[in-house]
Amino acid sequence: MPADDAITTLIRAGRAEEAFERLVPGYRRRVFGLAYAILRDRGAAEDLAQEVFVKLWQALPRYDGRARLSTWIYAITRNAAISALRRRRRSVSLSDPAVQQEVEGIAAQPDVEQDAALWRQVEALPDNQRQAVILYYQDERPVDEVAEMMGVPVNTVKTHLHRARARLAAALGVPGKEVA
Amino acid sequence: MSSEDAGMAALDARLRRAMHGLDARAGFEARVRARIAAAAPVSADLRAQFEERREAVRRRLRREAWANGISIAGIGIAAAALVWRFAPEIGRAAAGVPIPADPVVIAAVTLAALAFGLWPVLRTLPGFRIG
Numbered sequence: 001m002p003a004d005d006a007i008t009t010l011i012r013a014g015r016a017e018e019a020f021e022r023l024v025p026g027y028r029r030r031v032f033g034l035a036y037a038i039l040r041d042r043g044a045a046e047d048l049a050q051e052v053f054v055k056l057w058q059a060l061p062r063y064d065g066r067a068r069l070s071t072w073i074y075a076i077t078r079n080a081a082i083s084a085l086r087r088r089r090r091s092v093s094l095s096d097p098a099v100q101q102e103v104e105g106i107a108a109q110p111d112v113e114q115d116a117a118l119w120r121q122v123e124a125l126p127d128n129q130r131q132a133v134i135l136y137y138q139d140e141r142p143v144d145e146v147a148e149m150m151g152v153p154v155n156t157v158k159t160h161l162h163r164a165r166a167r168l169a170a171a172l173g174v175p176g177k178e179v180a
Numbered sequence: 181m182s183s184e185d186a187g188m189a190a191l192d193a194r195l196r197r198a199m200h201g202l203d204a205r206a207g208f209e210a211r212v213r214a215r216i217a218a219a220a221p222v223s224a225d226l227r228a229q230f231e232e233r234r235e236a237v238r239r240r241l242r243r244e245a246w247a248n249g250i251s252i253a254g255i256g257i258a259a260a261a262l263v264w265r266f267a268p269e270i271g272r273a274a275a276g277v278p279i280p281a282d283p284v285v286i287a288a289v290t291l292a293a294l295a296f297g298l299w300p301v302l303r304t305l306p307g308f309r310i311g
Contacts, residue, residue: 028209029203032204174190175183
């Protein structure tokens, strides 16, 4: 990201406050999108995104610039989201009626009412395919950025996207190409 | 454009529309700021606890250094007194060795040897600075 250089320069100059002011609006959608793609819950994703930015604020003076700023932020987000997911899985069981209700109720969330059928199918995709679809279409991101966010190779993202589109097309009755 | 391509293009557009709305609620930055502000007193409190513990350790090390210093001084004085008391005997025993039998010189040499041997401990004493 072009703004990363300016943010990194500010951090190196010890101007963490200014760096953070640029970092939050620049990464809000990305961090939220990644958190949502992993957690599949808006409330939890929002809470996690806030937690990630608090962590970033605390860790910013220690950022040494060895890894790219975006790579560093995505790694922190992924780790936090995976930990949150594990905590949630430990505390609830999938057979728990409340969890089933939550999964069934995903399509009923206010923001997804517009295209509930599409959301239901996206939610039914395997984890990696769902994450790739959400991150790719959220802001029409380049595949290499989606790969960086997910921490996987570019070709893996391409495969996930190809398979996900074919599955969605089949499920939604869209004439599409068969999955290889 | 084939019907397949048109269908996939429509699916892409649908996905873009659906995913574009994925964002945090309005006021996200203010909520992050509030969380940072709420976390700050906790970290300040932790820092204060850390400083307190570090000061306690520093005091304990200073006490131990003084105790070590006093022990070393006691041993040194006792050694010097013994050498002083038994200087003639030591002188006779060391008759073959070409050193002066003067008790003052022997005591001084003993203290110097002790100081040299205990130099690593002596230099840890509080306020002990040379140069």
